[in-house]
Amino acid sequence: MRRLLIAIPYLWLLALFLVPFLIVLKISLSDVVLAIPPYAPTLDLSEGWAGIKAFFAALDFENYWFLTSDDLYWKAYLSSLQIALISTAITLLVGYPIAYGMARAPQEWQATLLLLVILPFWTSFLIRVYSWMGILSTEGILNQVLLFIGIIDEPLTLLNTNTAVYIGIVYTYLPFMILPIYAALEKMDDSLLEAAEDLGCSRIGAFWLVTVPLSRSGIVAGCFLVFIPAIGEFVIPSLLGGSRTLMIGKVLWEEFFNNRDWPVASAVAIILLLILIIPIILFQRNQQKQREVEG
Amino acid sequence: MAQPMAQTVFAPWDDPDETPLIRFENVTKRFGDFTAIDDLSLDIYAREFFALLGPSGCGKTTMMRMLAGFETPTSGTIRLAGQDIAPVPPNKRAVNMMFQSYALFPHLSVWDNIAFGLRREGMDKDALNDRVEEMLRLTRLGKFAKRKPHQISGGQRQRVALARSLAKAPKLLLLDEPLGALDAKLREDTQFELMDIQEKTGTTFVIVTHDQEEAMTVASRVAVMDEGRLVQVATPDRIYETPETVYVADFIGDVNIIEGTAAPDGDQTHVIWAEGHDPIIGSTDRAFERGQQVFYAIRPEKVAISANRPEDAVNAVKGKILDIAYLGNLSTYHVELPTGHIIKAQTANTRRIARRAYTWEDEVWLSWTGTAGILLES
Numbered sequence: 228m229r230r231l232l233i234a235i236p237y238l239w240l241l242a243l244f245l246v247p248f249l250i251v252l253k254i255s256l257s258d259v260v261l262a263i264p265p266y267a268p269t270l271d272l273s274e275g276w277a278g279i280k281a282f283f284a285a286l287d288f289e290n291y292w293f294l295t296s297d298d299l300y301w302k303a304y305l306s307s308l309q310i311a312l313i314s315t316a317i318t319l320l321v322g323y324p325i326a327y328g329m330a331r332a333p334q335e336w337q338a339t340l341l342l343l344v345i346l347p348f349w350t351s352f353l354i355r356v357y358s359w360m361g362i363l364s365t366e367g368i369l370n371q372v373l374l375f376i377g378i379i380d381e382p383l384t385l386l387n388t389n390t391a392v393y394i395g396i397v398y399t400y401l402p403f404m405i406l407p408i409y410a411a412l413e414k415m416d417d418s419l420l421e422a423a424e425d426l427g428c429s430r431i432g433a434f435w436l437v438t439v440p441l442s443r444s445g446i447v448a449g450c451f452l453v454f455i456p457a458i459g460e461f462v463i464p465s466l467l468g469g470s471r472t473l474m475i476g477k478v479l480w481e482e483f484f485n486n487r488d489w490p491v492a493s494a495v496a497i498i499l500l501l502i503l504i505i506p507i508i509l510f511q512r513n514q515q516k517q518r519e520v521e522g
Numbered sequence: 523m524a525q526p527m528a529q530t531v532f533a534p535w536d537d538p539d540e541t542p543l544i545r546f547e548n549v550t551k552r553f554g555d556f557t558a559i560d561d562l563s564l565d566i567y568a569r570e571f572f573a574l575l576g577p578s579g580c581g582k583t584t585m586m587r588m589l590a591g592f593e594t595p596t597s598g599t600i601r602l603a604g605q606d607i608a609p610v611p612p613n614k615r616a617v618n619m620m621f622q623s624y625a626l627f628p629h630l631s632v633w634d635n636i637a638f639g640l641r642r643e644g645m646d647k648d649a650l651n652d653r654v655e656e657m658l659r660l661t662r663l664g665k666f667a668k669r670k671p672h673q674i675s676g677g678q679r680q681r682v683a684l685a686r687s688l689a690k691a692p693k694l695l696l697l698d699e700p701l702g703a704l705d706a707k708l709r710e711d712t713q714f715e716l717m718d719i720q721e722k723t724g725t726t727f728v729i730v731t732h733d734q735e736e737a738m739t740v741a742s743r744v745a746v747m748d749e750g751r752l753v754q755v756a757t758p759d760r761i762y763e764t765p766e767t768v769y770v771a772d773f774i775g776d777v778n779i780i781e782g783t784a785a786p787d788g789d790q791t792h793v794i795w796a797e798g799h800d801p802i803i804g805s806t807d808r809a810f811e812r813g814q815q816v817f818y819a820i821r822p823e824k825v826a827i828s829a830n831r832p833e834d835a836v837n838a839v840k841g842k843i844l845d846i847a848y849l850g851n852l853s854t855y856h857v858e859l860p861t862g863h864i865i866k867a868q869t870a871n872t873r874r875i876a877r878r879a880y881t882w883e884d885e886v887w888l889s890w891t892g893t894a895g896i897l898l899e900s
Contacts, residue, residue, distance in 0.1 A: 421612070426690065432642070443629075
């Protein structure tokens with residue numbers, strides 16, 4: 228019975244992660260052809276052992292070589308990394324004060340504030356991104372308000388720029404930053420800050436020496452939760468970004484649907500996964516360490 | 523054994539030339555409508571081990587937080603070594619506090635916790651090392667220096683908190699229920715350790731506690747508080763033997779309180795407490811008017827129990843044993859008098875329990891001397 232219970236999540240992972248991964252890996256090693264499906268070889272088991280041998284013999288790393296030959300790909304990876312890093316940093320800068328304010332708010336307010344943070348999830352992600360198009364466009368609400376107040380004389384070009392992508396990512400992933408930081412700050416004992424002050428810290432000193440280190444696990448968790456999905460983000464750059472916004476998610480989409488080059492698209496996805504494995508492992512380590520401390 | 527050098531009793535509060543280290547002058551603290559501290563004046567002297575004792579909500583913690591700088595008085599002044607400390611923020615006061623929860627920094631090792639305050643002073647590295655090592659020795663924590671707070675026991679954490687608050691050599695150390703989280707046995711050991719450390723370092727300690735036994739054990743003087751006021755400030759023995767009010771008598775230790783009216787008779791005062799019974803004879807240096815309401819307070823251990831009326835007893839009453847509380851070394855007998863009063867009498871169990879002289883429902887006599895109890899006004 229117990230084995231069965233433990234087996235369920237593993238079977239789940241196997242069916243929904245490992246098998247698709249192997250399929251993608253296999254496609255990435257194939258060649259593009261004009262057919263359905265648009266790649267070769269396909270495994271033909273009717274020919275028995277010879278068929279399997281022929282199948283494996285046809286696999287090669289050609290597509291990976293192709294990725295290095297065109298600078299579009301590594302530029303897209305780098306640009307994705309850069310956009311993910313910068314937006315993670317901005318999300319942290321915006322999210323930390325919000326989480327801090329929530330943790331410091333009166334107890335009876337905290338549930339409401341928490342609800343407000345989660346509330347955007349009740350609407351479809353796509354709709355929210357579309358509404359940002361309405362806000363950021365040249366005739367959008369933001370420009371109208373700024374023009375009305377008189378801060379600007381001419382409408383700003385925000386939509387279809389990297390700025391819009393940053394705004395979109397920060398907006399979308401903000402709750403993932405706020406929640407773990409709030410969770411870390413919320414269980415912090417206030418007497419620790421008094422102790423720090425009592426021992427000669429100023430208020431600001433106590434914040435840096437006590438509050439920040441104690442919310443470190445929340446900061447790390449929040450950063451990974453934002454950084455990991457932001458790297459592969461596709462919807463936000465394609466809706467809010469311009470033609471100059473280069474992100475690997477977008478490249479992948481174009482390879483797949485516009486070029487119908489499934490093998491190259493799969494190779495792009497595999498490399499992206501390899502890039503992400505490092506932060507995912509670091510994230511797991513952080514969670515593990517946190518559990519040990521709380522033991 | 524050689525006689526120690528001319529030892530004077532430590533009692534700066536009796537010396538009119540001594541200036542107090544801490545001076546509360548008509549301090550009042552209000553939180554909204556609630557008055558936590560009500561026009562309170564108090565002197566605490568250097569090197570004292572001063573206990574603030576009272577039930578929760580009596581204002582003792584507020585007093586401590588005002589000393590630490592986390593609260594400011596609504597009116598009145600608090601002076602530390604003559605200086606008004608109200609404008610001094612907590613991080614600039616020569617006062618350190620040991621928190622009830624210990625408030626150890628969970629992300630720092632024992633060593634770094636102790637060094638925390640010294641680092642803020644910008645102490646140079648060698649001096650800092652020496653000081654931390656000294657504190658580790660003082661609190662016997664050397665072995666645990668590298669551990670994190672969650673890797674040591676409650677008693678060790680308590681010692682880290684003490685070491686950390688002592689490291690900066692404060693003029694005044696505040697201890698907020700320092701032993702509250704320890705079990706009874708450890709608490710007892712730690713009380714003596716605290717006294718020892720206080721003596722070694724010569725620091726003035728102010729301890730807040732609701733545990734009267736703890737206050738009695740460690741303190742040079744005890745202040746009993748109730749509803750934001752000081753009820754009595756005195757040495758532990760005086761608090762116990764000569765409480766000034768029924769509240770103090772009742773709060774410290776076990777006591778029998780008998781209500782009656784006073785009838786002065788020469789240097790004695792009779793307490794008429796029940797019709798048809800002899801008055802209780804007590805001596806007091808306070809003057810009571812005839813017919814004034816008085817409370818006669820007597821500790822259970824000062825009441826003797828016997829099968830027959832002792833012939834030379836000044837006060838004796840007859841009653842029936844209602845209950846016996848067996849505490850191992852002591853037994854407390856609850857004796858019901860015909861008037862309905864219940865008097866507690868305590869005796870040492872010098873004989874084995876099987877040979878106990880009295881049992882439930884036995885008729886016994888309770889007796890005590892003329893000076894055993896005290897008379898209180900309210």
